[in-house]
Structure formats: C-alpha cells, structure tokens
Amino acid sequence: MDVITLREPDSLEELRAMGVTEPEVLLTADPALILQKAPDDETDSVLLRAGIPPHGNYLCFALRRWKGFEEKAPLFGAAAEYAYRTYGLTPVFVAVEKHLDPGAGQLAARGLTIPHYFLDDAGGAGTIIGALSRMQAVVSMRLHALIFAAGQGIPLAGVVYDPKVSAFLRYIG
Numbered sequence: 001m002d003v004i005t006l007r008e009p010d011s012l013e014e015l016r017a018m019g020v021t022e023p024e025v026l027l028t029a030d031p032a033l034i035l036q037k038a039p040d041d042e043t044d045s046v047l048l049r050a051g052i053p054p055h056g057n058y059l060c061f062a063l064r065r066w067k068g069f070e071e072k073a074p075l076f077g078a079a080a081e082y083a084y085r086t087y088g089l090t091p092v093f094v095a096v097e098k099h100l101d102p103g104a105g106q107l108a109a110r111g112l113t114i115p116h117y118f119l120d121d122a123g124g125a126g127t128i129i130g131a132l133s134r135m136q137a138v139v140s141m142r143l144h145a146l147i148f149a150a151g152q153g154i155p156l157a158g159v160v161y162d163p164k165v166s167a168f169l170r171y172i173g
Contacts (some may be wrong), residue, residue, distance in 0.1 A: 010167035030168075032144055033151040035125050042123075043130030052092060052117045059089035060135040062096050062145035063104035066161045076108035079139065084114040089136055091116045096128060096142040143168060 003023050006012050007030040015025055037043065044054040052058075061076055063069075080091035093105025093116065102120040109116055122128040129148045132138055138149040141159040149156040150172055160166045 008167045008171035010163070010170065030147055032125075032147045035129060035148070035151065037129040037133050037152065038123075038126035040130070042127055043134065046121075046123050046127045046131060047119070047134070050117060050119045050121075052119060054134065056134075057087075057089050058092045058117075058135045059083045059087075060092050060094050060132060060138040060140070060145070060149075061105065061108060062094045062101070062138065062140035062142040063108055063159075064097065064101050064141050064161070065104045065107075066141070069104060070107060073104070073107035073110070076139070077110065077112055080109070080112060080116065081114055090114070092119055092131075092135065093117070094119045094122060094128075094131060094145065096122075096140075096145050098122070101142070141165065 001023055004025045005028045012027050047054045083089040093109055095101035098121045105118055119131060122131050132148050133152040135154055137155040138145060139157045140146050141161050143164055146156055146158050146168060158165050158169045
C-alpha cells in the first residue's frame with residue numbers, strides 16, 4: 001500500500017488517534033461523488049419497470065434495517081404522509097442494496113394512505129444516480145444514496161445510524 005485516502009476529516013482524525021502515520025494519509029473527495037448518472041432513457045426504463053412515472057414530484061426514502069428499525073419505521077411513514085400532504089411530494093422507497101433494503105421500505109410504508117412507490121431494483125450505480133436525480137429531495141440512511149444525491153445537487157437529509165453517515169453529513173455541511 002502506497003497511500004491511504006479518506007473521504008472526510010472524521011476518518012482522518014480517527015487514523016491519527018490510532019497513531020497511523022505510514023503510508024501517506026490523504027483527505028480526498030469520495031470517488032462516488034463524480035460517478036455519472038445513466039442516460040435518461042435507461043433511468044426512465046428502470047422507473048417504468050417499477051411502475052413509477054419517470055417525471056414527478058418525488059421524495060426518496062433510502063432506508064435500511066438496523067437495530068430498533070421496526071419501532072422507528074412508522075416515523076418515516078408519517079414523514080412521507082406529511083411531505084405528500086404539505087408539499088405534494090410522492091414518496092418513493094428506494095432500495096440501494098436490492099437484497100437488503102426492500103423490507104425496510106415496506107415497513108415504513110405500512111399503512112400509508114397516500115400514493116407511493118417502491119424501487120426495489122434500481123440497477124447499478126448509474127441508474128441509481130439517475131433515479132435519485134429525479135427526486136426533489138432524498139432522505140437516506142444509506143451513505144451512497146447521500147453521496148449520489150449530493151453529487152447531483154439534490155437536497156438531502158441523512159438519518160444517522162452509523163458514524164460514517166454523520167461524518168459525511170458534517171463534511172458537506
């Protein structure tokens with residue numbers, strides 16, 4: 001290993017606290033910030049396969065299960081209802097990890113009385129970024145959904161379940 005690169009100052013401080021000084025340690029932007037979204041027709045196809053009209057007023061929820069999530073899931077549903085009734089934003093529950101996340105979206109959406117969608121398989125990074133670029137805002141526990149939204153200039157709110165999420169949110173201000 002010739003160099004260690006880190007995406008935010010919290011990680012740099014953590015390595016310093018551990019006494020890591022070799023090899024060279026650099027603070028750099030996360031490479032995921034510069035990944036390109038898929039072409040519009042590919043993004044349209046992903047959304048249409050999920051039954052989601054490609055252009056709408058959407059609020060993304062990118063959720064994952066963690067300890068205690070079952071008790072907190074109704075709060076995301078309440079936030080979705082509020083955003084729809086107050087701002088006309090239709091919730092889209094996006095699975096960033098298609099094998100792990102769909103259940104979290106289903107739990108959060110249980111009992112919703114408003115229109116909502118599930119994007120359980122958004123494909124690869126390019127089409128996930130494309131789908132997120134169609135959102136008016138992103139609420140996410142998933143770090144890469146936050147990184148992808150930030151890279152597209154989409155307003156975001158992070159839900160902290162892990163220090164890497166809070167570190168990224170602090171880094172971007």
